[in-house]
Amino acid sequence: MRNLVSRTRRAVLLAAGLGAAMACGAISAQAQVKEIPIGFVLPLSGGAATIGNQTKQGAEIAAEQINQAGGIRSLGGARLKLIFADSQSKPDVGVAETERLIQRENVPLIVGAYNSAVTFPATEVAERYKVPWVVTGAVKDEITERGFKYVFRPNNKAIYDAREQIDALDLLKKETGKGPKNIGLFYEGTDWGRSHAANIKKLVKERGYAISLDESYPPNQTDLSAQLLKIRSAKPDALIVVAYTPDHILFTRQLAESRLYIPYGVHSVGGGSEDPNFYKAVSPKAVEYMFVQDDFQVDIMRAAKDPAIIDADAKFKAALGYGMNSYGSQGMSNVYIVKDALERAASVDREKLRAALAATDISSGPALVTGYQRIKFDDQGQNTYAHGVISQNLNGERRTIWPVENRLAGVKPVWPLPAPAAR
Template sequence: MTATISRRRQLAAGLALCLFGSAGAQAQQPREVKVGFVLPLSGGAATIGNQTKVGAEIAIEQINAAGGIRALGGARLVPVFADSQSKPDVGVAETERLITREQVSVMVGAYNSAVTFPATEVAERYKTPWLVTGSVKDEITERGFKYVFRPNNMALYDAREQMDAIDLLARESGKKPQNIGLFYEGTDWGRSHSAAVKKLAQERGYKVVMDESYPPNQSDFSAQLLKVRASKPEALVLVAYTPDHILFSRQFADARLNVPYGIHSVGGGSEDPSFYKAVPQRAVEYLFVQDDFQVDIMQATKDPASLDADKKFQQRMGYPLNAYGAQGVSNVYILKDVFERAASSEREKLREALAATDIRSGTALITGYARVSFDAKGQNVDAHGVITQNQGGQRRTVWPAENRVAGTRPVWPLPDWAQR
């Protein structure tokens, strides 16, 4: 009888241990996971920063509505946004605040390369994973950092796509520019991109006849336009954020300068819907744009979450999903994949999961990438964009040739202003 009672007590103790142990484990599961975002929500790049923010918010709402992070017991994603104002010192301070005070698990940002470059140094020091959005400065992933991962293009990729497009159009038409000009904003983004274009242009036999930078937030481009007129580039590579791109485009059109093989803009302002609302159609007709999102085939996707994101983005912003909104969506879905595989909100485990990322389907690829995986430096080597040409108020993909929508024909070379 005594042995039976003792045995029952042991079983009861074991059952209690299992029950309380299980409850304790469940109690340790986070009910929510904080994700920090540093973006330009005011200042010159505010429209782009807010487009990224809306895309991220939509993706977070979708994920939370679908049950949250299942590997964490349905934990909800909670975004914590900070405004960099496109200023490196502000971005650095806000990064440190989100990591130390808000205790975010992972960081996303910061669009401006000049902000991302120093801000990621802070994240690396605090051993906090950082998922880059938009920033292309090559050196961001060239410093041997272990916590920085970039799914989008680096500057070299953007430049290569622009030069590949020029080469393709030259082969197709038998007409090729002999020289190019470079005109770019003078921060990390512009300098990094122009250096890559210059290197590639010289390797491919194009003479660089203009290499001109300008300080951001210009009030007048008259002096620089005189240099364009004097140097006579046959193709002009342009790097500009939205406000500067608006002003330059207006003044360029008013000056009626002929650049026979066109202006080739590397994203930035020319991917921003607010840019197209602020300039007359004649100012952007035939403009070539290195796009990080193929806007003319969005209707072809069959992914329900992507279609829902596009619908909600239009409702909130008044225009369809664009490159920056899509990057916001993609960044969050990449992190969902990471959280599920890490089954943790701990920074080190998230870093390990990010390094092992290999996404080949789903909403994380809404940007158009075939794959997201990171090399030893943290760069997604499968990142790519497309080159579009503005024709009749629409951006039509002209490179790669296999991405062209039926009926698209590049205009190359461009007609003179007198013939438009």
């Protein structure tokens, strides 16, 4: 009996000692972190590749700035290492890449995935593994409406985008005494397009507009002639368009060729119309007077004062041939949000990072390159201070027209639009 007790005591002491050693080892390992892997799931190939690569560029610039400035100081100067995974804009690929980043790369946090159709299921995987996820770009409302604890979205959700478009219509109508009575909807048929269209339909009913066209289409079209005939037949006073870059290029070219007159214009919600590659691919005349809902005030960079933002704009331009845009700024902002959380957590532990993200309250610095005044998440993980702007293409430049407070001096919206023959 004595031998049994003795053996038991030795086992307990051994286990306690081993546990203490493991704890010390964990603390030591924590203190000796040299590099922090941050996972990114983005569409680096496929239909949204230009957007994914712009986000990637902004993120890489931010990580370089942070590392050159001394890394994560609360972790002894640990450097950020961004690990990119290509979703190809495909939900199944995005889910598989999320699993890989968590299981094989052992990342403590993931950023992604731009496409709502990818982000929605991929964040379910992250939630299951209890890995914090910072959303970039994806706006589907339900992403932050599922009671998840590990998902945080700094940018707009779909209802915000839709509300901004209708608010801009209301503002222009109030300023001029003229405006549309009915609105057409033309949108890509995945999660993003359907979510935006559903929100527009809710809002127009409240604001007194009629819906004259409700037309979705499958992505990656080669011809939109049939849909343009439907638009012509419906005669919308204004047309809201939801399209990624390739489809938006095709639609814009074919719309210009058709010389179809939409008196209160095409109102595009981000996507392709935020992409500089879109403007390279279409004639300036084809986009003249087009309205764009954007998560970044493209005409405000000239007034930027933050040295990190000025530096990032120059590096972005050197790398891609054009200045900072919505997607580059979101990539940059995401990384600075991650830096803020790491500094406060002083840890790469996922639970501590989740708690730090939940307590985020940023009101200055390069994380606000997107144009927000504040980043603070509600109990669902949504930044309720997120907002965008509405711009109009005027004389070859995108100029902010909504909200009024964001208009630069001398900017005057064209409303209603002149007929194609008069342009």
